[in-house]
Structures are given as structure tokens and as C-alpha cells.
Ligand SMILES: Nc1ncnc2c1ncn2[C@@H]1O[C@H](COP(=O)(O)OP(=O)(O)OP(=O)(O)O)[C@@H](O)[C@H]1O
């Protein structure tokens with residue numbers, strides 16, 4: 001077991017002093033070389049959960065409960081110095097919208113070099129060779145290391161970011177919507193790249209995405225979030241073949257697949273709840289066609305519905 | 317277009333602007349009410365020789381633009397240009413000495429005052445702005461904000477007079493000028509003497525500039541600190557100090573460079589108020605006197621110097637900006 005996240009709970013404090021729970025009771029585990037896809041509508045807490053486990057939350061956010069066991073150590077309890085040492089060497093992140101994730105006034109190669117030198121006191125030529133190797137690994141010619149981010153296309157920037165994430169041979173890479181804002185061809189390239197790197201380097205990966213196709217193609221596990229909580233979680237083939245939570249069922253119906261070309265696409269009516277005014281009981285009940293009285297008053301806890309498969313619904 | 321092309325183009329543009337300003341300067345002083353040169357000649361304080369010299373130098377017998385009888389370039393306009401190229405800005409009516417010499421003496425004093433004041437304001441302003449942004453929301457931040465807003469809003473002459481009073485009454489500093497007449501002549505005591513004269517005028521200028529520098533630095537850094545690449549740097553395991561030094565500062569300094577260049581260009585002329593309050597023998601007080609005495613050659617020369625310094629400062633800022641920011645479209 002590489003990563004064991006237990007009951008992760010994160011709150012934001014608003015300027016008025018209110019405390020909003022953006023993530024509540026999220027748990028999952030991840031083995032070496034395994035990829036987990038996290039899906040859910042915008043605002044359901046995917047990014048917040050990832051930033052929480054990397055301890056990169058903005059000042060207003062705080063992890064109020066839970067553990068993040070990475071190779072046995074709780075990341076949430078490391079001292080700042082210990083944490084700095086493990087960042088990027090053990091786990092790295094590719095941010096959502098890589099447009100600004102690279103510093104515009106420093107060359108791409110320089111920024112990768114910086115990541116290497118922060119963790120490994122290598123001689124110059126060795127670092128230079130590593131930068132070239134990384135760029136070529138993601139399909140960028142090595143001479144482009146001297147260029148600046150604005151001289152790259154969006155897809156290249158994203159690949160450069162992935163190259164940088166691999167700089168210190170991490171065991172886990174978190175990719176937050178690595179393909180959003182890229183065109184379909186480039187999206188496919190990036191996903192293929194991630195999948196190939198996972199196999200070749202035995203990387204564990206968490207891919208946050210809105211695209212269920214990406215999950216089907218590149219992930220072994222899927223975690224469906226709704227309103228900051230886990231709705232359903234399990235092996236991809238099981239969850240996709242037999243979704244148990246009504247939200248997952250609707251999400252899958254809302255996603256067009258080539259196989260079901262004839263079937264009508266069904267959107268999910270209504271919108272996700274606002275954190276400042278969460279419904280009592282199951283957070284999905286106002287939009288759930290199957291909701292019964294119990295759903296309005298009692299919050300469903302995740303429970304096993306199959307091997308490695310959990311769903312948080314009173315009706316399963 | 318390549319980077320060196322950009323530099324050449326930018327310098328070329330600056331040169332063109334200077335030429336345009338020089339032409340404007342010629343006409344500006346010829347459309348002012350009362351012919352400047354004639355006004356000078358009528359001044360009874362001038363000797364007959366000086367009057368003759370002015371007549372010749374300004375070519376008052378010549379036509380304004382183009383000489384239609386004889387050499388077409390033998391006109392006031394082309395003489396003005398020709399003299400300028402030789403560094404001849406005419407003779408001051410008031411001092412009866414070449415304007416170029418007078419300006420040179422005054423410029424040194426102004427550069428001393430403005431240079432020290434500007435450098436101090438940059439160092440203190442950037443440091444306090446950084447501190448405030450880094451400690452956002454703390455008492456330090458609030459203190460810096462209030463101080464910045466207060467000094468930014470303070471009228472220059474008011475602060476100058478207050479500091480003049482404080483300096484002379486409580487600190488025993490000299491009230492006016494740059495040197496004590498008949499003071500000791502060894503270099504060390506001369507430096508100390510100039511330093512004592514400089515203290516309050518410099519402090520005034522520093523405080524006047526400081527507020528804006530502090531506030532702009534603070535907001536610029538706050539903006540940079542909220543950028544995604546700062547989060548990337550943190551995720552890479554860099555320490556706060558390295559992030560500040562290698563990622564935040566350089567980007568946050570970009571707007572500061574533009575601001576510094578602007579103030580630098582204008583403080584050469586804008587220290588008029590400070591120089592007059594402290595009777596500092598610089599360009600500012602020279603202009604102030606020249607206006608009072610209708611010393612047109614002096615004004616014309618000073619205006620040209622101001623224009624050129626603003627253009628130079630802006631060009632330098634653009635080039636520096638291009639060197640620091642690879643995104644500047646070249
Ligand atoms: N700094 C913050 N202060 C207060 N609330 C925040 C902050 N950042 C995020 N939130 C709230 O936390 C919730 C979860 O946001 P998050 O960015 O994690 O969603 P997401 O699932 O990543 O969405 P998307 O798919 O759009 O990226 C949202 O309701 C958001 O408004």
C-alpha cells in the first residue's frame with residue numbers, strides 16, 4: 001500500500017468567520033503503479049481534497065480531521081522541513097490549467113533543473129542531462145529547454161509540467177484535470193502519455209477529471225465525489241458496469257459513449273449544493289429521483305456493496 | 317523580430333522623440349507672449365557686449381524658419397539646431413553666462429539629491445512592501461498601508477517646510493543651500509557639510525516617493541503570490557525564502573521598474589518644490605528663478621534637459637523590462 005487516505009476532512013474559513021466543509025470523510029487507498037480517477041461536478045471538492053493531502057491549501061483552508069499515510073508516514077503530521085524534503089521526491093502534482101503553473105519569466109529547463117537541485121545535489125552536467133531526458137520522455141525536443149513557457153503550445157506546457165513532475169522520480173503523481181482546456185487530440189496524447197509513464201515507471205497516479213472516458217482508459221479505480229463526500233468508489237469496471245449510487249448512474253447516463261450512440265444523453269437536473277447551505281441528510285437528495293423520507297434526514301455512510309466497491313446511499 | 321532588433325527600434329524611437337521635443341522646444345519659446353530674445357536685449361542689466369553676443373547667437377536678424385534670400389539654412393531654426401549640436405544652449409540673461417555651464421553645475425546638485433533620495437526610497441519602499449505582502453493582514457501590513465497612504469497624500473511643500481523647521485530648530489541642521497560659506501576646506505569636512513545640508517531635502521524626497529513605492533510593491537507582490545506558479549514552487553519543496561527570491565520578487569519587480577523610471581524622469585524636474593523650500597542650488601530652483609526673471613534661454617535649456625531625461629528614463633525602463641520579461645513581444 002503506497003497511499004492510505006482516511007477520513008480526510010477540510011474546512012474553509014470565510015472572511016465572515018463561517019466554516020465551510022469542502023471535503024468530508026474522504027477515504028481511499030492506492031497501491032504502487034495504480035491509477036485512481038476522481039470525478040464529480042465542478043465545486044464538489046476534488047481540487048480541495050488533492051491540495052489537502054499535499055498540504056498545499058490556501059491560508060483559509062485547514063484539514064480538520066483525517067490521516068494521509070504515505071508509505072506508512074502521516075503527511076499531515078510531518079514538520080515543515082520534513083514535508084519540504086518529501087515533496088516532489090515522493091509525490092508531485094500537475095496542476096489544473098497548466099497555463100500559469102510554470103513561471104513565465106524563467107525558462108522551462110531552468111524550472112525543471114530547480115526541482116531536481118532542490119532535492120538532489122547533482123553536478124551541473126548530470127542535471128542538464130536529466131532535464132533533456134525528461135523532456136524527451138514526454139516528447140519535447142531537448143533544445144526547447146531553453147525556451148520560455150509562452151513559446152510552448154498549451155499541450156506542450158502540460159507535457160513540460162508532467163516532465164517536471166517526474167523530475168525526482170516520485171512514487172505518486174497527482175494530476176488535477178491535466179487535459180482540461182486542451183483540444184481532443186492533445187487530450188488523448190496526454191492521457192496516453194500518463195498511462196505509459198504509469199506502466200513504465202510503476203507510478204501511482206491520481207487523475208482528477210470531468211471526463212469519464214479518461215477514467216475508463218487510464219484508471220483502475222474510480223472515486224465519485226458529490227458535495228465534498230464520497231458517493232461511490234471502487235474498481236473502474238465494476239462501477240461503470242454496475243453503478244450503485246443514483247448520482248453515479250446519472251453521471252454515466254449524462255456522458256456520451258460511442259457504443260450507446262443511439263441512447264439519448266440525459267443531463268442531471270438542478271445544480272450541486274452550495275457549501276454555505278448544504279441540505280440535511282444525503283447531499284444529493286434534492287436532485288435524486290429515488291429519494292425517500294430517510295434520505296432527507298439521515299446522512300448515508302459509505303458501505304460495501306461488492307469487493308472493494310462502496311456506495312453512500314440508503315437504497316443500496 | 318529578434319531581440320536586438322527590438323533594442324535598436326526602441327533606441328531609434330527614443331532618438332526620434334528627442335528630435336521632436338527639441339523642435340517643439342524651439343517653437344514653444346517663440347509663441348510665448350513677448351519675443352524672448354528681444355525681452356532679453358531690453359533688459360538694462362545686460363552689457364552692450366552681451367546684447368551684441370545674444371543678437372549674433374540668436375541670429376535675430378535672420379528669418380524664423382528658412383532663409384529665402386541666400387543660404388536657406390541660415391535661419392533662426394537651423395542655427396538653434398546647429399548651436400545645440402555643439403552644446404551651445406545660449407547665454408543666460410540672468411547670470412550672463414552660458415546656459416550649458418549653468419545647467420551642468422545645477423544638474424550635479426540635483427542628481428545628488430534625487431539620486432540619493434530615489435535610491436533610499438526604492439530600497440526602503442521595496443523592503444517594506446515585501447514585508448507587508450509577506451505578512452499580509454498583520455499589524456505590520458496595516459502599519460505599512462497607513463504610512464504609505466498618508467505619505468502618498470502628503471503635499472510635497474508642506475512636508476518640506478515641516479522637515480525644514482524640525483531640522484533647523486531641533487537638529488541644528490543648516491537651513492538653506494548646499495555648503496556653508498567659509499567652511500573648512502579639507503575634503504572630509506566638506507563632505508560632512510554637504511551631507512548635513514542634504515539631509516532634510518533628501519528625507520523629504522524619500523518620504524514623498526516612499527509611499528507609492530511601498531504600496532505598488534505590496535500589491536504587485538500580493539498578486540504574484542496568488543499565481544499558480546507560486547503553488548508549483550511550493551509543491552516542489554522549495555523553502556519560503558527561495559520562493560520569494562527566485563519566483564516572486566523578480567515578477568513583482570516588473571511593475572516597479574516602470575514606476576521607478578517614471579518617477580526618476582519626473583523627479584529631475586519635480587524636485588522644484590523641494591529645492592525651492594531648501595534653496596538647494598539644483599535644476600529645480602534654477603527653473604523657479606528663471607521663471608521669475610523671464611530668463612528664456614535658461615528655461616529653454618532646462619526644458620530640454622527635463623524632456624531628454626524623461627525620455628531616457630522611459631527608454632531605459634523599456635529595455636530593462638524586456639531583459640527581465642521574456643514575454644515582452646519583440
Ligand atoms: N480558498 C477558498 N475559500 C473558500 N472556499 C473555497 C476556496 N477554494 C475552494 N472553495 C470552495 O470549496 C469547494 C470545492 O472547490 P474545489 O475547487 O475543490 O472544487 P473542484 O471539484 O476542484 O471543482 P472544479 O471541477 O471546478 O475544479 C467549492 O465550493 C469552492 O467554492
Ligand SMILES: [Mg+2]
Pocket residue numbers: 046047048096176
Ligand atoms: Mg478543481
